[in-house]
Amino acid sequence: MNVKRAGLTLLLDLGLLGGMLALWSFNLTGLALHEWLGLALCGALPAHLLVNWGWLAATTARLRASLPWRTRLVYLLNASLFGALILVLLSGVLIAEVTVPGLAALAGNRGFWRVLHTQASNVTLLLVALHLAVYAPRVVALLRQLAPTARPSRPPRPPVHPLGTRVQEG
Numbered sequence: 168m169n170v171k172r173a174g175l176t177l178l179l180d181l182g183l184l185g186g187m188l189a190l191w192s193f194n195l196t197g198l199a200l201h202e203w204l205g206l207a208l209c210g211a212l213p214a215h216l217l218v219n220w221g222w223l224a225a226t227t228a229r230l231r232a233s234l235p236w237r238t239r240l241v242y243l244l245n246a247s248l249f250g251a252l253i254l255v256l257l258s259g260v261l262i263a264e265v266t267v268p269g270l271a272a273l274a275g276n277r278g279f280w281r282v283l284h285t286q287a288s289n290v291t292l293l294l295v296a297l298h299l300a301v302y303a304p305r306v307v308a309l310l311r312q313l314a315p316t317a318r319p320s321r322p323p324r325p326p327v328h329p330l331g332t333r334v335q336e337g
């Protein structure tokens with residue numbers, strides 16, 4: 168991965184995480200900002216999936232073959248997180264009051280979608296934390312790619328006398 172792509176990937180991840188932190192803090196953002204942020208996440212999430220499409224497609228194709236149990240577990244975690252996010256986003260737009268109020272008519276029992284929204288949002292809290300823990304080494308690897316590769320070598324320091332004074336050379 169080149170430096171530009173690593174930077175963009177990290178920027179997107181940071182946006183996703185920042186967005187989620189704000190979405191979990193409903194009392195801090197208020198309703199209107201909460202709804203707009205939630206809708207923005209509907210765009211950021213597919214972008215994240217596309218960036219990581221290589222892993223997702225390759226692992227899905229190998230699910231029936233032999234795969235290490237750790238990879239299967241990570242796949243299960245990612246799939247659960249995806250499912251929970253779909254539930255939160257779907258129930259969110261069905262109870263929306265500011266951005267897409269027209270959709271509430273489709274919801275029927277608003278109370279049901281509201282409880283689902285809150286509970287699924289609690290589940291995403293746990294799953295995103297696990298997701299970040301699993302991919303922490305990958306974040307570190309991406310950050311390393313952004314760091315300057317070759318450091319200018321320092322000139323050798325003159326030897327120091329045991330009493331603390333510099334030894335005169337020549």
Ligand code: HEM
Pocket residue numbers: 187190191192193198201202203204205206208252255256258259260261262263264266267281284285288291
């Ligand atoms: C991952 C995305 C989302 C998360 C984590 C999330 C999380 C939350 C949380 C924690 C609350 C407070 C629940 C409570 O106090 O019981 C809430 C309320 C709410 N959310 Fe979301 N939300 C998300 C997306 C959305 C979207 C996309 C919309 C609509 C466009 C939306 C609309 C609402 C509404 C209308 C409420 C107020 C419900 C009420 O009190 O009647 N949310 N959300």
Ligand code: HEM
Pocket residue numbers: 176177180183184187215216219222223245246248249252295298299302303305306309
């Ligand atoms: C809003 C929630 C999410 C956040 C904050 C998040 C964050 C991250 C971060 C920081 C990384 C490591 C750096 C990178 O490669 O981008 C990562 C990797 C990854 N994420 Fe997410 N993610 C989220 C949701 C999801 C979901 C729902 C999936 C779903 C299926 C997913 C699949 C992946 C995959 C496949 C990788 C890397 C695989 C690899 O190449 O090793 N993420 N995510």
